[in-house]
Amino acid sequence: MGQExxxxxxxxxxxxxxxxxxxxxxxxxxxxxxxxxxxxxxxxKITILCGLVTILVLRGTIGFSSLSPDTDLxxxxxxxxxxxxxxxxxxxxxxxxxxxxxPTTNLNDTYTLGVKIxxxxxxxxxxxxxxxDFPNIVNGKARILLVTGSPPNPCDNAxxxxxxxxxxKNKIDYCRIHGIEIVYNMxxxxxxxxxxxxxxxxxxRLMLSHPEVEWIWWMDSDALFTDMVFKVPLSKYKDxxxxxxxxxxxxxxxKSWIALNTGSFLFRNCQWSLDLLDDWAPMGPKGPVREEAGxxxxxxxxxxxAFEADxxxxxxxxxxxxxxxxxxxxxxxSYFLHGYWAGLVDRYEEMMEKYHPGLxxxxxxxxxxxxxCKPCGSYGDYPVQRCLSSMERAFNFADNQVLKLYGFRHRxxxxxxxxxxxxxxxxxxxxxxxxxxxxxxxxxxx
Amino acid sequence: MLDRVFGPRRARQFHRLLHNGKITxxxxxxxxxxxxxxxxxxxxxxxxxxxxxxxxxxxxxxGKRAEPRRVLEEIQTTTEQTTSSSSTNNYAxxxxxxxxxxxxxxxxxxxxxxxxxxxxxxxxxxxxxxxLKQNPNxxxxxxPNKPRVLLVTGSSPKPCENPxxxxxxxxxxKNKIDYCRIHGIEIFYNMxxxxxxxxxxxxxxxxxxKLLLSHPEVEFLWWMDSDAMFTDMAFELPWERYKDRNLVMHGxxxxxxxxKNWIGLNTGSFLLRNCQWSLDLIDVWAPMGPKGKIREEAGxxxxxxxxxxxVFEADxxxxxxxxxxSQKERWxxxxxxxxHYYLHGYWGILVDRYEEMIASYHPxxxxxxxxxxxxxxxCKPCGKFGDYPVERCLKxxxxxxxxxxxxxxxxxxxxxxxxxxxxxxxxxxxxxNPLEVKDELGxxxxxxxxxxxxxx
Numbered sequence: 075m076g077q078e079x080x081x082x083x084x085x086x087x088x089x090x091x092x093x094x095x096x097x098x099x100x101x102x103x104x105x106x107x108x109x110x111x112x113x114x115x116x117x118x119k120i121t122i123l124c125g126l127v128t129i130l131v132l133r134g135t136i137g138f139s140s141l142s143p144d145t146d147l148x149x150x151x152x153x154x155x156x157x158x159x160x161x162x163x164x165x166x167x168x169x170x171x172x173x174x175x176x177p178t179t180n181l182n183d184t185y186t187l188g189v190k191i192x193x194x195x196x197x198x199x200x201x202x203x204x205x206x207d208f209p210n211i212v213n214g215k216a217r218i219l220l221v222t223g224s225p226p227n228p229c230d231n232a233x234x235x236x237x238x239x240x241x242x243k244n245k246i247d248y249c250r251i252h253g254i255e256i257v258y259n260m261x262x263x264x265x266x267x268x269x270x271x272x273x274x275x276x277x278x279r280l281m282l283s284h285p286e287v288e289w290i291w292w293m294d295s296d297a298l299f300t301d302m303v304f305k306v307p308l309s310k311y312k313d314x315x316x317x318x319x320x321x322x323x324x325x326x327x328x329k330s331w332i333a334l335n336t337g338s339f340l341f342r343n344c345q346w347s348l349d350l351l352d353d354w355a356p357m358g359p360k361g362p363v364r365e366e367a368g369x370x371x372x373x374x375x376x377x378x379x380a381f382e383a384d385x386x387x388x389x390x391x392x393x394x395x396x397x398x399x400x401x402x403x404x405x406x407x408s409y410f411l412h413g414y415w416a417g418l419v420d421r422y423e424e425m426m427e428k429y430h431p432g433l434x435x436x437x438x439x440x441x442x443x444x445x446x447c448k449p450c451g452s453y454g455d456y457p458v459q460r461c462l463s464s465m466e467r468a469f470n471f472a473d474n475q476v477l478k479l480y481g482f483r484h485r486x487x488x489x490x491x492x493x494x495x496x497x498x499x500x501x502x503x504x505x506x507x508x509x510x511x512x513x514x515x516x517x518x519x520x
Numbered sequence: 521m522l523d524r525v526f527g528p529r530r531a532r533q534f535h536r537l538l539h540n541g542k543i544t545x546x547x548x549x550x551x552x553x554x555x556x557x558x559x560x561x562x563x564x565x566x567x568x569x570x571x572x573x574x575x576x577x578x579x580x581x582x583g584k585r586a587e588p589r590r591v592l593e594e595i596q597t598t599t600e601q602t603t604s605s606s607s608t609n610n611y612a613x614x615x616x617x618x619x620x621x622x623x624x625x626x627x628x629x630x631x632x633x634x635x636x637x638x639x640x641x642x643x644x645x646x647x648x649x650x651x652l653k654q655n656p657n658x659x660x661x662x663x664p665n666k667p668r669v670l671l672v673t674g675s676s677p678k679p680c681e682n683p684x685x686x687x688x689x690x691x692x693x694k695n696k697i698d699y700c701r702i703h704g705i706e707i708f709y710n711m712x713x714x715x716x717x718x719x720x721x722x723x724x725x726x727x728x729x730k731l732l733l734s735h736p737e738v739e740f741l742w743w744m745d746s747d748a749m750f751t752d753m754a755f756e757l758p759w760e761r762y763k764d765r766n767l768v769m770h771g772x773x774x775x776x777x778x779x780k781n782w783i784g785l786n787t788g789s790f791l792l793r794n795c796q797w798s799l800d801l802i803d804v805w806a807p808m809g810p811k812g813k814i815r816e817e818a819g820x821x822x823x824x825x826x827x828x829x830x831v832f833e834a835d836x837x838x839x840x841x842x843x844x845x846s847q848k849e850r851w852x853x854x855x856x857x858x859x860h861y862y863l864h865g866y867w868g869i870l871v872d873r874y875e876e877m878i879a880s881y882h883p884x885x886x887x888x889x890x891x892x893x894x895x896x897x898x899c900k901p902c903g904k905f906g907d908y909p910v911e912r913c914l915k916x917x918x919x920x921x922x923x924x925x926x927x928x929x930x931x932x933x934x935x936x937x938x939x940x941x942x943x944x945x946x947x948x949x950x951x952x953n954p955l956e957v958k959d960e961l962g963x964x965x966x967x968x969x970x971x972x973x974x975x976x
Contacts, residue, residue, distance in 0.1 A: 116539065124546065131553055156910045163684055163914060170937035188950040201955050207970035213657075226942035228687035231611045235686035236679040242693060243709040250708070255701050258694045261929060261944045279932050282954035283964055449611060457607045458614045466619060473712075480730050482712065486623030490677035492712045493624060498638045502733040503651050510734070513655070 164228045185266065185359045187278050187352055194345040198285045208286040216288035216308050220249055221280060223259030224295045224450065233462065234450035240469050241295055247476045248299040251511050270385050271358035278351050281343045294337040297443040298468045302475040303511050304434035314404040315342040319412040322405050329394055331378035335412040336386040337443050346402055357388040409434035415444045419464040422471045422487055431475050442468045463488060479509045616679050626716065635717060637726055637806040644796040648736045658737035662704060666968055667739035667759055671700055672731060674710030675746045675902065685902035691921050692746055698928045699750040704969045721836050722809035729802050732794045745788040748895040749920050753927035754961045755886035756968050762856055766793040770864035771857040780845045782829035785857055786864040787837040788895050797854055804843055808834040861886035867896045871916040874923050874939055883927050883961055894920045931959040
């Protein structure tokens, strides 16, 4: 009873004793809550700290840009930059272009190639006498200078430059074998005589600077030598000053605009040639002069389409209208000083089977000229496939004749690869005597 | 929980300990990372390498390659679908690689056969001497002081991968044609791979050997890379200096024989005499060339033996350095390492000085004042990737070309409007007495081109 009361009292006193426990409990919960908050705060602090440091370290070592998902951006920038550079190189823009318009010759102005020279033969022979160590005849052969060229800027497409390269290699090979020097021109010597007319001031300049040269041989960049053995029979032309491929009947009877071909011709270094060049040039200056001249030529020559005056039509017109020039012009067609490619390129295999180099004519053409193909431009007059495969075939056809000395040939006329046709030997000089075109007596002339 | 184990105070201590431990560990890790990022940790790598590795593995899965240092590609502009390629007249649409047809297969080589550049010839000097006696029309000396020289260069028979590469090859060969015409040197432009095993920079070896044996009249063969250009048109090589030597290369004796430095000499432009010694040298030079395992292994040997050589397959230049350095007694007395003029001139140190040269000097020196050859090593204009930026390479090649071309044009009274320009302008007026006008450099009719006048 008493215990109960005590208990009750105890329990009665409980409420009073719970009051301090309640306080300490809230204090404890408060303390626990405080700790909780502290912990959370600490965790947040550490997280933020770690995050900051990670970013700093990564930025320091790698950099923001690489973290961007599109690393193609850098690549793209490089490609765009290089394309810009290529476009700049390929364009005709030049850092030295004047802003003002180029003055073109008026119709009434007379254009001259240069200061008139009237006694070139005399001056030249005087020079030759005084400079005996630069003779115009070396080892019994008259000195020839082969002149060719191409524009100074890259072709409209890469294939064009590649075939220009193959073409000059072809000419280098022929000229090395035959002791002919080459001038490869890439400069426009006269702004007005541009395009196909550019050869006129060039030829004149070279004649006057090289009196030791007897013959200047102009050859287009799209003409390839396909007979490495054949030599131009200069003795045939001792009374002539211009040797050009063509057909007299086409020239005089039909007045055809393709009666002659100025893609490959020889000019003697003499007064007559300078005079002819002076007479030839007036139709050339670009602008209204060339346009008007073009109309005259289209009207006068058979089959000529309407376009500005070109050097070939102008020469034909000149020789027809002033036929006194013809006495010193040799119109050659007994061999292909210029050989129109379309009729020749398909027959190379047949030629290799039946004939041999040195003939120079339709059996084994001296020169295969790819008129109309224009690989340096964007568009040609013929399908590209046909032109390029034919040029490749002609190049390899000629290259086989050069490689023969070394014991190789191409694996087919369309193949850049070569194969052996002769085993290596410890006595190579026997083959040198047989196969070197310069030594063997294979060089024939008509 | 810890309260129950340790008691509340202890638990708090423990927590604090744990907390401090965490912070310490964190700081330690940070320190290591930062130090590694800044100083590198040797074989443990750097963060950049890590990143690159991660990126590369990532890209592998995405099917992309790591970007090269320089890319030269042409973005194909969308061309309208016109007629089929067989009848198109438009050159831009044509794929040149469809043109080539090999009518025969490659000759299968017996892999067990050791490589040989050709049958061993031991009496070449006698054979050649005899031939020269029998062929007096083809003397090996065009003048008493001037040997007959054949300049050999070349490029691939297929178009360049780079759309303007062929244009620069064309300019380069024009440049060589001009120099050689003035100096009476013949040119052989090679476009054929004579030996499929010796491809790449080694292709010149079988070619040189073949040319030496096929042209006994040639006294010196001058190999020149396609990316080297003549920039001094007036400089004639000092042939007298080499009368007792068989191989002339640009280089320095100390760098080759003492240091064994892989760029101690340069095989981009060198002279080789046509004689037995040269054939023997080629026989010793060739074995490191055959592509495949031999070239790879040889590359490792060369990287190990030569100073500063990076790791890549064997190249002809390093092989030459190694041969000269390790077999000095056999070869050195006939080798001349020329450095008095730029038989090869590294373009990087020359191209920016052209205007200064024009102002202060004149052609004919051949050395640092007016370099004979500017060699664009590393530019690789025919390929897609080079070691230098595109713009620098191509623009400088244009400048070097014009620098050389000006010396040719001045013969005819012209010059380029500037070194960057393709256009030309007159430097002298047309004259009615063209023969009175002398070209300043005397290149039109130089003494070394004079023909021996036969005494009648």
